Each structure stands twice: as structure tokens, then as C-alpha cells.
Amino acid sequence: MTPRLNPSLARQRAIILSSLIAITVLAWIWVARQADDGMPMRMHGLGLTMGMGAAAFLAMWVVMMVGMMFPASAPMIVTFAAIQARRRMAQRPYVPVCVFTASYMAVWVAFGVGALALAAAMDALAERFDWIMSNWHRIAGGMLVAAGMYQFTSLKDTCLRKCRTPAGFLLEHWRDGWSGSFTMGLRHGLYCAGCCWLLFVILIPLGIMNLVAMGAVTALVFAEKTLPRGDRIGRAAGVGLMAYGGLVLVYPELLPGAM
Template identity: 35%
Template sequence: MPAHSIEARASQRAFFGVSALLFAVSTAVTIAGAASMSAMGEMPMSGGWTMSATWMPMCGQTWPGLAASFLGMWVVMMVAMMLPSLIPMLRRYREAVSRTGVTGLGWLTLVVGVGYFFVWTAFGIAVFPLGAALAALEMQQPTLARAVPFAMGVIVLIAGALQFTAWKARRLACCRATPARCLMLPALPADAATAWHHGLRLGLHCSYCCASLTTVLLVAGVMDLRVMAAVTAAITVERLAPRGERVARVIGVGIVGAGVLLIVRAVGLG
């Protein structure tokens, strides 16, 4: 067997081994963090719902400390949730770049992955102040708090409807296609700068494609393990299963149904 073939197989095994380890560690940390957050309890709110400790400082905790805690947990959670669907894209990138004979393929793959998760980190930085500000308003305004269950149902319903749009179909088609077709592999020669930009492009495409499912995660329970597991499964299946557009619509039916159920429940509580 040629030496380069043996080296390629070893590199591929290392790639999958590191990916599996990273997924296992991020999943374990996510579970532990969610359990810790759950142990802190939730605050009863007007309207018959409870607010997670995710958005409010605990005794002795500062706002910067809460923000840092949220962002750290967000990044680890995104790694655990997005890695299953990212690995095939990274593998295709590696296959395309390896044909050029470039060295340091492992390093370039790492740079692509860091660029990808940088996008999700930036999203988390934007989400926290909005969520914290909304939580503060809900605690100060009982009328607003009472409207939250109904608003949650409406938002989930809209997120489900987004799964049926042509916009979603185009975004999903790009995420499922080969990088050369929709994501424009970096111009050769491959280097850290082009790998970084490719990772950013992957992250942006992914965040667009996952907009509806990420909205469900934020609304239904950003630190709820059941919601995280369901969203992770939905993202992975619609990316990797045959006929992904049809799968996305089936997922949309489920999300719409959940939104209707939340609205009915909110009206009943009202």
C-alpha cells in the first residue's frame, strides 16, 4: 500500500476520533451544566409559567459573571448540537483540500471548525442581552409576563411555518450540497486565512438554515435537555437523511403542532 494512502487513512481515523471525543466531552459538559441550572430552580411568573435561571443572576452573582456563564454554556452546547451535522461538511472539505497535496490538513480543519463555531459564539453574544432584558421586563411588568405563554406559542408556530418556505429549502439545499457547489471552497492554495473564511461561510449558512429550529430552542427552553435533544436530532436528520426538504417539512408539521398546543394551553390558562 502506498505511503500516502496509509497516511491519509491515519489522518481520517484521527479526524473521526477527535470529533467523537469532542462530541462526547461537549455532550457530557452540556448535560452537567443543564442539570446544575435545573437544580437552581425556576421563578414562578404571572400567567402560570416559570422563568429559567438562565436569564437572571443568582445570589451573589454579577451580570458579567452570568453573561460569561451563559456564553460558555452556549458554546459548549452548540458544539454538542451542531457537530453531528458539521462533521460531513468538514470531511468533504478535507477530501477536496487533500487532493492538492497541502500539508497541515489537521490544522486547516481545526481552523475551519473554529471559524464555524465563532459564528455561533457571536450569535450567543447577541442573544444574551436580549434575553436578559426581556426577562427583566417580564419580572417588572406582570401584564407582559401573563402574555408570555401565548407569545411563545405564536413564535413556535411561526418557526414551524418557516420550515415550509422556499427560503428554508434553499438554505437547506446549500447545507446538504457539496461545498464546491454552494459554499465555494477556498481558492487554492489552502491556508489558514482561506480556511477561516470557509469556516465563517459554513457557520453563516448553517445559522440561516437553523433559524427556525434555533428559535424553538430559545423559546421552548435554551437549557432544557429534552428540547436540546429534539432540536439536535431535527438539525441532523434534515441535513443527512435522504430527501431532506421533505424531512424538514415533516419537522415543520411537528413544530406547528407544538405551537398550536402552546397557544391552546395559554388561552386555557388565561
């Protein structure tokens, strides 16, 4: 028979999982309201930064990442919390799960800084060079094709394997103490970013606040990391991205927001 989980551990697991779900739902509600309200600020170039300053853009990015990444990262966070709970019950040194989660999110904040820099640079170049505006669909199509091709790379496979096995990851990379937990969170975040980074880059041409695109990316990331055939789902999505990117190159009107 399968051993029953200690009631205290089961209760804590339920609390953490419920908290992650609640935070995710709140993040999606906020993003949906922002998308529905629109961005009244003045746009520049392609409007990729939506006229927002750095602080506002990064705040929006963090909320987006919470909504999009917490569902797929929940198994890793819950597994880490369970290990630390057992250490606490055994009266051994333990670390709150928020340390691991905060360092994991720090990676995505850093990624957001890069996304902001890329979007701002493309907006500035588009204002200066008309060629970028008139050929935006070609740039966007190329980004979509590149994202599809990345789904088949060895780096993608390596990072995805790390993300799909929470217990194995923690066993391999375990470090004691607060600094060790912080380091593990960073490492998990780096593997996660290595697995998904181009899927988030394509939100630039598809629309950073495009709820349909965000939902599709969230569902794909969740499927890749948690479902039994997640790797195959990821490759199928890669084929779809390459096909869609190729169509955008020929038919610019297929790009969201195309005139």
C-alpha cells in the same frame, strides 16, 4: 470498482471523525451535568438567562453548539480536511482543519450573543410588565408557529441545499490560504445559521437547558442535513412545530415548565 482511499487519508479521516465524536460526547456530558445540577443563581423575570452572567451564558452556549451542531457539520469538516490532506501530500500549501472549524464556530458564538441579548431583554421586560408573564404562553406559542413556518421558506431551502452538499459547497466557495479557509468556515456557518436559527430560538421558550428539546433539535438538524429525505423531514417537523405552537396558545400547560 470503487477506488480505495489512500491509507494515510483514511487514517486521518478516521482520526478527525473520532475527534469530532469524542468532542460531541464530552459536550453532551457537560450539558447533561449542568442541567442535572440546576442553576442555583437568582433568576430574573422569566429566568431565560438562568441567572448567569454574559461570560457564563456564552461558555454554556458554545458547549451546547458543539454538542448540537458537530454531528450535522461533520461531513463538511471531514470533506474540508480530506481536501487539505491531499494538498499536503502533494506538497502544496495547506491549512489545518481547525481554522475552518474555528471560524464556523465563531458564527455560532455571535449567534449566542444575540440569543443572550434577546433572553436578557425578555427577562427585563417580564420583570417590568406583568402582561408578559401572564401571556408568556402566547409569546412562546407564536415563536413555535413561526419556527414551523420558516421550515417552508425559500431562504430555508437555499441554506439547507448548501449544507447538504459538502463537496459542492467547497467547490463553489473554495478560497486558498488561511484567510480563505477562515472565510469558507464563516460562510458555511452563516448558511448553517440561516438554515437552523429559529430552531435554536425556540429553545428560549422550551428551555435552553431542556435536554429533551435539545436532543429533538439536534436530531432534526442532523436529519435535515445528512439523510436522503432530509428536506421532507424538515417540512414534516415544520408542520409539527406549527401544530404544537397552536396547542400551546390554547393549552398553556403544554409548555415545558408551565405552572
